[in-house]
Amino acid sequence: MGARERKRSAEKAKNEARSFSFKDGMQTFTDALTAKLPDIQTNIIVESIRRDGSGTWHIQGIRYGEQRSWQTAAVVLAAPADAVSSWLAPFAEDAAAALKSIPYAPVATLVSVWKREDIAHQLDGFGFLAPRLENLEILGTLFSSSMFDFRTDSDHAVLTTFIGGMRHPGLPYKSDEALLDIMTSDLSKLIHVKKPPLWTKINRHPRAIPQYTFGHLKRIERIDAIKQSFPGIFFCANWKGGIALGDCVKNGHAVAKETSAFLDNI
Numbered sequence: 001m002g003a004r005e006r007k008r009s010a011e012k013a014k015n016e017a018r019s020f021s022f023k024d025g026m027q028t029f030t031d032a033l034t035a036k037l038p039d040i041q042t043n044i045i046v047e048s049i050r051r052d053g054s055g056t057w058h059i060q061g062i063r064y065g066e067q068r069s070w071q072t073a074a075v076v077l078a079a080p081a082d083a084v085s086s087w088l089a090p091f092a093e094d095a096a097a098a099l100k101s102i103p104y105a106p107v108a109t110l111v112s113v114w115k116r117e118d119i120a121h122q123l124d125g126f127g128f129l130a131p132r133l134e135n136l137e138i139l140g141t142l143f144s145s146s147m148f149d150f151r152t153d154s155d156h157a158v159l160t161t162f163i164g165g166m167r168h169p170g171l172p173y174k175s176d177e178a179l180l181d182i183m184t185s186d187l188s189k190l191i192h193v194k195k196p197p198l199w200t201k202i203n204r205h206p207r208a209i210p211q212y213t214f215g216h217l218k219r220i221e222r223i224d225a226i227k228q229s230f231p232g233i234f235f236c237a238n239w240k241g242g243i244a245l246g247d248c249v250k251n252g253h254a255v256a257k258e259t260s261a262f263l264d265n266i
């Protein structure tokens with residue numbers, strides 16, 4: 001949503017919205033959702049979906065190594081674009097092609113713990129994004145322990161650094177040692193770290209962020225068009241309607257309402 005539209009709907013601007021996190025990480029969020037739902041099955045690798053002539057959806061997948069199938073009146077596809085594309089390909093070629101053409105940027109995240117005295121900067125803020133003209137290899141760093149004081153004690157600092165993106169798509173695949181060097185070297189220029197971190201956890205996300213490139217809205221129209229020919233199919237994922245977690249939650253509510261209205265009317 002653009003700034004003007006947010007103002008009209010009295011929504012907080014993104015730069016003013018409060019940040020939130022969970023003490024035990026994002027798993028807290030999905031665990032809470034799971035606990036609220038009466039009949040939920042997780043750990044399923046969906047292989048295919050199809051809608052038969054009577055309007056029933058058939059889902060084929062693997063759960064704990066066993067081939068399983070499910071029948072439903074509606075499906076909400078909440079997976080990355082490449083997975084959804086492979087499910088749609090047998091019956092909705094154009095929508096599958098539109099999904100497949102959404103580019104994704106790879107990102108490596110480095111969560112690092114430092115001795116507070118080894119960083120000269122005050123870390124008074126949420127962190128920084130590195131603009132292209134700075135010629136740095138990192139994309140930016142969050143001062144995680146400044147944003148959320150439960151992350152560590154006052155003798156230490158926790159930083160989360162992002163490397164890769166569309167600017168440096170090859171970097172996330174470098175070795176752990178190379179990524180550590182990149183981070184430490186850039187952080188020494190910017191926030192004057194004096195020594196390497198005490199501990200670092202590196203995660204690589206090969207398809208991290210879907211890119212809303214020129215023509216994206218047209219792609220979404222082509223994907224949504226199949227809702228007319230195949231009633232009972234819904235989409236809810238970060239390749240549509242916003243990437244931030246807050247946008248995903250908001251879209252989740254809207255799709256839940258849409259799905260429930262559909263089910264009430266059959």
Ligand SMILES: Cc1cc2nc3c(=O)[nH]c(=O)nc-3n(C[C@H](O)[C@H](O)[C@H](O)COP(=O)(O)OP(=O)(O)OC[C@H]3O[C@@H](n4cnc5c(N)ncnc54)[C@H](O)[C@@H]3O)c2cc1C
Nearest residue numbers: 044045046078079080083205208237238243244245246248
């Ligand atoms: C490194 C990184 C940092 C981020 N930081 C922030 C941040 O600070 N703030 C913020 O607001 N947003 C952030 N985001 C963005 C935000 O977290 C995501 O856009 C959002 O969580 C995506 O939600 P989703 O439901 O679309 O996808 P996901 O949460 O990725 O869910 C998709 C699900 O589909 C499942 N799936 C895939 N294939 C199959 C299959 N064949 N069968 C069954 N299931 C399948 C996956 O297992 C996964 O559970 C970040 C993203 C990344 C990658």
